[in-house]
Amino acid sequence: MSYNAPSISDVTADSGDIELRSGTFRIKIHADTPSGFENDYSLDVESIGGYEMDFDASSPNEVTDFLINITTFEFTVRNSIVGSSTQKTIIEWVDGITYNDIIVCELVFDGNSEYYYTTKEHVTYNKEARNCNIKAFHPLKYNTLVLSKTYSSSLFSAVEVDLDDASKGIPVYNFIEIYMGLFGGSLDIDIDSSLYEDVFLASNGSPYLFLKWADIDTFDKATEKIKNLAFCDGAIIGSVMGHGFYANRAVKNNSVSLSASDFISLDVNTNTRNARNFDLTCTLTFGSTEYTVGASLVFNALGANDINVSYAVNDLYLATYDNPNLEYDINTTDIDEFLNDTTGLGTNPSRGSYVVSSYRKALRAEDNMLISGTLRGVSLLPSNTISVSSGVDDLIDGKEYAFSYLKYDLMSHTTEFEAYQI
Numbered sequence: 001m002s003y004n005a006p007s008i009s010d011v012t013a014d015s016g017d018i019e020l021r022s023g024t025f026r027i028k029i030h031a032d033t034p035s036g037f038e039n040d041y042s043l044d045v046e047s048i049g050g051y052e053m054d055f056d057a058s059s060p061n062e063v064t065d066f067l068i069n070i071t072t073f074e075f076t077v078r079n080s081i082v083g084s085s086t087q088k089t090i091i092e093w094v095d096g097i098t099y100n101d102i103i104v105c106e107l108v109f110d111g112n113s114e115y116y117y118t119t120k121e122h123v124t125y126n127k128e129a130r131n132c133n134i135k136a137f138h139p140l141k142y143n144t145l146v147l148s149k150t151y152s153s154s155l156f157s158a159v160e161v162d163l164d165d166a167s168k169g170i171p172v173y174n175f176i177e178i179y180m181g182l183f184g185g186s187l188d189i190d191i192d193s194s195l196y197e198d199v200f201l202a203s204n205g206s207p208y209l210f211l212k213w214a215d216i217d218t219f220d221k222a223t224e225k226i227k228n229l230a231f232c233d234g235a236i237i238g239s240v241m242g243h244g245f246y247a248n249r250a251v252k253n254n255s256v257s258l259s260a261s262d263f264i265s266l267d268v269n270t271n272t273r274n275a276r277n278f279d280l281t282c283t284l285t286f287g288s289t290e291y292t293v294g295a296s297l298v299f300n301a302l303g304a305n306d307i308n309v310s311y312a313v314n315d316l317y318l319a320t321y322d323n324p325n326l327e328y329d330i331n332t333t334d335i336d337e338f339l340n341d342t343t344g345l346g347t348n349p350s351r352g353s354y355v356v357s358s359y360r361k362a363l364r365a366e367d368n369m370l371i372s373g374t375l376r377g378v379s380l381l382p383s384n385t386i387s388v389s390s391g392v393d394d395l396i397d398g399k400e401y402a403f404s405y406l407k408y409d410l411m412s413h414t415t416e417f418e419a420y421q422i
Contacts, residue, residue, distance in 0.1 A: 003119070003144045004101045006030050011093065013043040013081045020048075021413040022378045023241075026108040027075065029134075034096025037088060041081035046131055049074035050408040051240045053382055055249075055362075071138040071238040073107060073116045079130050090132045091125040102144055105136040112242025114184035117142045138238045139183045143223045149182055151219040160213065162327040163319055169210035169328055172196040172229065172316070179226050180237070180244040189244040190383045192251040194355055195233045195284075195293075207318045207334045215315040231311040232282040232293070234358030236382055240408070247383035250358035250422050252400055256380060259389040264414065266373040268395050276303030280359050283312040286335050293339065295356045307363055361402070361422050368421035370404075371396060375415045378408045386419060 013029045027045055053071045079089045094103070097120060105116045116136035124133045145151060153160070159174040173196050177189050196209055216222045230237050230246065237246045281294040299307075318335055319328035361368060371388075380386070382403055390397045401419035408415050 002100065003117075003142050004032070004098070005144050006032050006102060006104060011037050011039060011041065013041040013077075013090070013093075015043040015045045015077075018045060018048075020410050022408075022410045023110040024108075025410060027077075028106040028108070029090075030104040030106060031093065032097045032101050034093060036086070037093065037096075038083035038086055041083045041088065043081055044078040045075060046078060047076045048410045049076070050378075050410045052407045053236075053238065053240065053403075053405065055236045055382065055404050055406075070141045071116075071240060072135060073105065073137075074133070074135045076131050076133045079125060079132050090123070094120045094123045094132075102142060103134075103136075105134065107242075109241040112184070112188060114187055114239045114242055114244070115139060117144065140223070140227070140237070143220065145182065145219055151182070151222065153213055153217070156213070161210070161319075163210070163212070163317065164322065164325070164327050164329045168213040169317060169319060170213055170216065172209045172211055175211055175216065175222075176226065176229065176246050179222055180239070180246065183239060184242065184244065187239055187242060187244040190247070190254065190381065191245075192247045192254065192383055193233055193235065194248045194251060194358065196229065207320045207331050207338055208328070209338070210317045210319050210328070212315060212317060225313070228311065228313040232284060232313045232355065234355050234362065238382065240382065240406075241378070243381050243383075245381060245383035248355075248358050249362040249402055252385050252422060254381070254383055255385045255387050255400065257387045257389050258375070258392070260392045262375055262377075263392065264374040264376060266371065266393070268393065269370040269372070270395070276300055277306045277308070278360065278363075279306070279308045280356060281310040282355055283310075284316055284339075285312065285314040286316050286318055287330065287332065289332065289335070291335055291339060293355050295360075309359065309363075361420055362404070369396065369399070370418065370420050371401060372405070372418040373416075375417055377413060378410060378415050380406075380415060380417075382406055385422065 010033045011031055015027045018025045027043065029043060051071060051073050077090060079091055081088050081090060099120060103118045105118060107114050107116060117139050118134060118136040122135045155178050156170050159171055161169045163169045173191060176191055180189050181187055216225050233248055235246055235248050278299045279296045281292055284291045284293065318331045318338055320331045322329045385400055385402050387400050388396045400422050402422045403417060403419045405418035406415060
């Protein structure tokens with residue numbers, strides 16, 4: 001199904017700044033203009049349910065697919081909206097648009113803005129309370145550009161290079177960063193990858209990973225590519241409170257130490273997953289050559305279910321800078337070395353084994369503990385890992401965890417969480 005995106009000139013309902021313990025928050029709703037509506041209305045927010053992210057990859061059943069779960073944001077507003085010369089209602093506004101018209105919820109947190117999308121099916125009206133509940137989703141759900149944003153090669157002009165086959169190359173890391181930036185007005189982007197290198201050094205002599213512009217030259221192609229890149233990296237992807245994130249599920253970057261005073265409640269689950277076989281295959285195609293990253297093992301011979309996951313990302317290119325010709329030569333001889341490289345990962349495993357580790361931990365196909373509870377504050381991001389300080393509990397003191405579930409309550413300034421040991 002294709003969706004229609006509004007433009008910045010259509011109807012906007014704006015809450016103005018809302019001061020919370022968590023920071024300054026603002027909601028702007030943008031949608032198409034039905035007959036009789038002005039362009040600008042004031043919006044009265046009654047409650048902010050907050051962001052919810054369920055990245056739990058475990059399941060009591062057979063696992064044959066691994067999904068990118070979409071971040072959601074839920075809030076409640078008064079039905080009445082007031083313009084300079086007219087008073088309308090949210091529900092008549094929503095009733096005046098079609099089921100494939102995107103409603104854009106622009107969320108501004110401490111000056112950083114991000115876009116969440118929804119449609120009329122996710123807006124409910126309570127007649128007695130005279131309010132509307134709205135549930136919005138990260139834009140990956142709808143694969144639609146909004147608010148006059150465009151997708152073109154000009155987005156990548158600062159990072160594109162000339163490859164030796166006369167095509168244009170885009171560094172994979174920069175592609176992820178720039179694509180994610182399309183869903184916010186001023187997003188901070190945090191990328192932690194095991195497969196795709198970070199900052200692009202334009203002529204340092206090392207092989208670097210590229211995409212060709214021809215393979216990502218439309219927004220649909222780019223969206224499909226970002227999903228496949230994340231699948232093969234074992235990564236979570238999204239945005240929350242003005243921060244975009246792309247994070248491998250086993251990378252221990254951006255670690256935050258938590259002490260006993262940070263926990264309002266805490267539960268520890270030592271049960272492992274009831275899985276028998278673990279089979280993972282991630283196929284990376286460099287030009288016409290396929291390379292496989294994965295593992296096949298028996299996790300628990302007495303387990304009742306199997307994990308069998310397979311993904312692929314095509315059209316990757318390793319290239320090395322050719323100084324005399326001022327271009328990048330596509331390199332087919334160093335791919336094995338690249339995939340087994342630990343540069344930038346310290347003493348951690350190679351790129352390929354890190355992907356296996358990411359899936360095993362996220363699917364709990366190894367002996368690791370699960371913790372859950374409620375934390376004070378809303379400062380932790382999905383890309384953070386947490387290090388438990390001594391004095392919390394003997395079972396978990398000194399151990400590192402990555403989030404599989406987060407729910408921020410911006411009103412009470414608390415965070416519900418679930419996390420697995422990494």
